Amino acid sequence: MKTTIWHNPNCGTSRKTLAILQETPGIEVQVVEYLQTPPSAEKLAQLYRDAGISPQQGLRMRGTDAAERGLPDADDATVLVAMVAEPILIERPLVETEKGVRLCRPQEKVYEIL
Template sequence: MASTAIIYHNPRCNTSRTALKIIEESGLEPTIVRYLDTPPTKDGLRKLLDDAGLSASQAIRKQEPVYKELDLAHASEDELIKAMVEHPILIERPIVVTDQGTVLARPADRVREVL
């Protein structure tokens, strides 16, 4: 069982709120990172994605208006990372990090994989 947890959280997102509730119900008091207010650095985001086994193209919110505005459909992985750091709304959520691993908790029940 995990002993620590960090959740990259958007309180306006139902999936993120559900994942947070699952973590809390497991008995952990997670560190909550409101990534829209405190976005990760380029290297920090790359590490999160690498640890979760995700590419930037798998972890970017393609339905966000800024995705289309920036014409990111054919962008490189480095360009996507840069856009995600500059526009953190593009980062898919929630990302949960525990001592058991890192996961993009979509659907929210995936958080159980690292608890």
């Protein structure tokens, strides 16, 4: 099964999720370090839609100025534009498989789409 993880190697949860994917037989993993290669606003919108969450629910609050900028209460388009401009605002890791998308916090959520 082809799988894509939007990964931050400095994040423990992201590293643990990647390890689960790499250790699962039959999984072909594409790793996208989203801080260097951020997804487009369109791709983010699709990922959140497929995960059943809003862009606001995909905001990284800890270690960012998202709250000060009012992003948790902003409209979807504003949040997505901010995430593309500053990918540190994207909560991680996002994992996409043919079975769906999950924001894998905690990392065990990845099993829902394997």
